[in-house]
Amino acid sequence: MRQILGTNDPTALAFATALLRGEGIDCFEMDVNMSVLEGSVGVLPRRLMVREADHARASVVLSDNGLSPAP
Template structure:
């Protein structure tokens, strides 16, 4: 699995998951429980992971919808 997105904004994660789901791209959200433990401070980012084979198309889908992604 490869990291597609890392953010402190839970709304970005939800939106990204919806976009990927619409394209039949499976994704997995990591660090959910860690960020819950820190409370509502929002300092620990969550990561959205996709399979290696889906990374290119997933990045294209998110970029086409206004996401600014880190270069890998």
């Protein structure tokens, strides 16, 4: 798995997830439950992960739709 997006904006994560799944790219959101440790302030970013083989294609999908993918 490789990180494709890291953000603390839940709207961007939902948008990115919908875009990737719409293109048939499986993705997984990590660090969702970190809010328990941080006190729900939203300081710690969540990571959206994709398979290594899908990373290049996922980067193009996110870039084409105005999101900045992780390198």
